[in-house]
Structures are given as structure tokens and as C-alpha cells.
Amino acid sequence: MKIPLHDIFGDNFIIQLATEAEDAEITPDHVQIDDDKLMKLLKMIADISEEKEKQKQETIKRTKNKEQKEGGGKNIIIPFAGNDSRTVWKDVLSCYSYSENIQLSEMLRNFEMKECKKVAVMSFMRPEWYEFNKAMRKVEIKVEEYYVLLAMAGWVLTNISNTGNIFINIFSPQGGILFSLNKDIGGKTLGARPETAFSLWITKKILDILSSNTIVNYIKVYILTRGSNTINLANEFSVDTARLLSKPHLLTNTLERIAYRALQDKNELRGYYIHLVNYIYQYITNPKKIDELLYFANRDTLIIEKSNDEVAKELEEVSNYINTVLYREALTGGLL
Numbered sequence: 001m002k003i004p005l006h007d008i009f010g011d012n013f014i015i016q017l018a019t020e021a022e023d024a025e026i027t028p029d030h031v032q033i034d035d036d037k038l039m040k041l042l043k044m045i046a047d048i049s050e051e052k053e054k055q056k057q058e059t060i061k062r063t064k065n066k067e068q069k070e071g072g073g074k075n076i077i078i079p080f081a082g083n084d085s086r087t088v089w090k091d092v093l094s095c096y097s098y099s100e101n102i103q104l105s106e107m108l109r110n111f112e113m114k115e116c117k118k119v120a121v122m123s124f125m126r127p128e129w130y131e132f133n134k135a136m137r138k139v140e141i142k143v144e145e146y147y148v149l150l151a152m153a154g155w156v157l158t159n160i161s162n163t164g165n166i167f168i169n170i171f172s173p174q175g176g177i178l179f180s181l182n183k184d185i186g187g188k189t190l191g192a193r194p195e196t197a198f199s200l201w202i203t204k205k206i207l208d209i210l211s212s213n214t215i216v217n218y219i220k221v222y223i224l225t226r227g228s229n230t231i232n233l234a235n236e237f238s239v240d241t242a243r244l245l246s247k248p249h250l251l252t253n254t255l256e257r258i259a260y261r262a263l264q265d266k267n268e269l270r271g272y273y274i275h276l277v278n279y280i281y282q283y284i285t286n287p288k289k290i291d292e293l294l295y296f297a298n299r300d301t302l303i304i305e306k307s308n309d310e311v312a313k314e315l316e317e318v319s320n321y322i323n324t325v326l327y328r329e330a331l332t333g334g335l336l
Contacts, residue, residue: 001033001034001038002030002031003031003032003033003146004029004147005028005029005030005031006121006141006147008126008128009125009126009128010121010122010124010126010143010147010151010154012154012171012222013125013150013151013152013153013154013157013158014147014150014154015031016154016157016158016171016172016178017031017150017153017154017157018031018032018033019173019174019175020041020157020175020178020179021033021034021037021038022037024037038111041153042108042111042153043108044179045108045153045156045157046106046109048157048182048183049077049103049104049105049108049156050105052077052156053077053103053104053105056077076089076103076104076152077104077156078104078124078152078155078156079123079162079167079224079231080122081123081124081226081227081228081229081230082123082228082229082230083120084122087119087120088120088148089122091116091117091145092119092149094116095115095116095117095145096145104152108149108153111146111149111150112146113146114146115144115146118142118143118145119142119143119145119148120141120142120143121141122148122151123226123230123231124151124224124231126141127230127232128233155169157178157179157182158170160182160185161185161189161190161192162189163189165225166223166224166225166226167223167224167225167226168221168223169221169222170202170219170221170222171219171220172216172219172220173218173219173220174214174216174217176214176216177206177209177210177214177216180209181205181209184205184208184209190260190263190264191263192221192235192263193263194262194277194278195221195239196278196281197259197262197263197273197274198221198239198263199244199281200244200256200259200277200280200281200284201256201259201260201263202219202221202239202241203239203241203244203245203251204251204252204253204255204256206241207245207248216241216242216245217241217242218239218241219238219241220236220237220238221236221238221239222235222236223235240285243285244284244285247284247329249325250325250329254317254318254320254321254325255321255325258273258276258277258280258317258318259277261314262274262276262277269311269314275296276296276318279292279293279296280293280326290326293322293326294322294327
């Protein structure tokens with residue numbers, strides 16, 4: 001199947017699908033994916049979509065929120081904004097003769113290349129356009145209905161976290177990790193700042209699911225936010241996974257927990273963990289004297305006896321990681 005590209009953010013989702021398919025052709029203007037391989041990919045993504053649909057329905061029941069408050073389509077897990085559900089999505093459903101009760105997982109399992117009339121670009125496919133269109137004359141782009149569905153499939157695959165109206169999507173130029181990574185993370189609620197903490201956390205997750213023949217040199221991370229009428233690109237950065245993965249013995253479960261605590265807004269020790277993670281990241285990526293890291297990490301063990309049990313346990317875990325794993329590494333490397 002030949003899928004045109006439109007020089008918009010949504011192309012990233014289409015290109016990721018092609019990246020996951022073996023022997024796909026990727027050019028500046030289009031991607032070409034074998035039909036059978038595309039359908040296999042879409043059915044695998046449909047499984048992920050179905051699980052997320054169940055989670056969404058459980059959340060709605062638990063919080064008793066109406067779907068309109070979430071700014072989305074009735075049964076769709078893709079973030080909608082503005083006129084997405086009233087115009088674009090309505091046209092897509094009409095083209096495929098689907099009712100508004102259809103689930104995205106069902107649409108992906110039964111995907112076909114159907115083209116009626118081109119439709120406007122949905123908000124999640126053009127977050128980078130908001131500021132551009134505020135400053136210049138509004139640019140109108142139309143895309144194929146099947147492009148919309150395939151971009152949605154790409155969103156499901158790359159989206160690893162939704163926290164309120166903040167979304168984290170990751171892309172892997174090498175492919176081969178997103179299906180396992182998506183299932184492993186399981187919709188975990190987290191932030192992406194500081195980038196050092198996120199980089200360590202996600203690289204440990206990648207290490208856990210890597211097969212012997214998979215190469216991941218880097219991943220691209222996009223942070224998107226949803227307002228009442230738009231979805232905006234808030235931040236983007238790359239994670240140098242090759243450098244971090246070169247020292248897998250330092251990427252322990254303890255380090256994963258330390259990095260995760262630095263990503264949690266509600267953690268009362270978050271400021272401490274952010275400083276700690278920055279020291280650890282600098283040491284792993286560019287080993288120098290470890291004196292400052294040792295001092296910073298160990299000075300807080302002095303307050304363990306005065307802390308509550310939970311805090312004391314956390315600080316003891318930090319101390320063990322710093323004074324065993326990293327200290328041993330520094331000794332072996334002749335840094336001490």
C-alpha cells in the first residue's frame with residue numbers, strides 16, 4: 001500500500017508504521033508498505049487499542065466524567081480538540097459507513113484503503129501548526145480518510161503516557177521495540193521532566209525488552225498538550241539510548257525507581273531526586289570524579305533516623321545504589 005505524506009506532524013505516525021514493517025519503502029513523499037505486513041501491524045495495534053479502550057471506559061465509570069469533558073470522540077482513545085469530533089471524524093465515519101459507537105480497535109482490525117473525499121487535518125496530526133497559523137495566514141491541508149486511521153494507529157503505538165491533558169509519545173527510528181514497550185509500561189502515569197530522569201527511566205525499560213538482534217541508537221520524545229481548541233507541541237527531545245545502554249550494569253531496578261520518583265509531581269522528595277538523577281546522568285554519560293555525587297547522595301543518609309519509615313527506606317535504597325553499584329564502577333574505572 002502506498003501512503004502519501006503531507007509534510008505535517010502526522011507523517012511521523014505513518015513513518016513509524018513503515019519503520020515497524022520490514023522492507024518498507026520510506027521517501028520524502030510517501031511510504032510503501034506490503035499489504036499483508038501492514039494488516040499484521042494494524043491487528044497488533046488493535047490489541048493495544050482495545051486494552052486502552054477498556055481502561056478509558058473504566059476511568060469514565062470511576063470518575064463519572066462525561067466524554068465531552070475529555071475533549072474526545074465518544075469511544076475513541078485519540079485526543080480530540082476543537083472541531084475534530086464534529087467535522088473531521090464525522091466525515092471519516094461517513095466514508096467508512098460506521099456509526100459513532102464504533103471502536104478504533106475494530107476499525108483497525110478491519111482496515112481497508114477507502115477514499116471518499118479528503119478531510120481536514122485533525123488536531124493531533126498538526127500540533128506544530130498552532131503558533132505558525134497564529135502568525136501567518138491560515139494554511140488548509142486535506143488528507144485521505146485512510147491516512148487519518150493510519151495516523152491514529154501510529155498514535156496508539158507511540159503514546160506511552162496520558163496525564164490529564166499531557167501526552168508523551170516516543171518514536172524509534174530503528175523500530176522493533178514499541179509494541180513490547182507499550183505493553184510493558186501499561187499506561188503508566190508519569191511526566192517527562194527532567195529529561196535526564198525520563199532518559200534513564202525509559203532506557204531501563206528498553207533494556208528490559210531488548211532482544212539480542214535489536215538495535216536502538218536513540219529515540220525521539222514529543223510532549224503534547226491539549227487545550228480547549230487545540231493540541232500543541234509543548235516540548236521535544238532525543239534520548240541517546242546507545243550511550244546509556246553501553247553501561248547496562250548501571251541501569252538497575254533501583255535506578256529505575258530513583259528516576260521514576262524524579263518524574264512524579266506529588267513526590268515530597270522530588271526536588272532531591274531531580275538533583276540526584278542529574279548527578280547520576282552526568283556520571284553515566286560522561287564519567288568524571290564521583291566526589292560530588294557521593295557527597296550529595298550520602299549527606300542525606302544522616303537524616304534517615306529522623307525520617308519516617310517510607311522516606312528512610314527510600315534513602316537507604318539510594319545509598320546502597322550509590323555506594324555499591326556506582327562506587328564500584330568508579331573504582332574499576334580508576335576515578336577514585
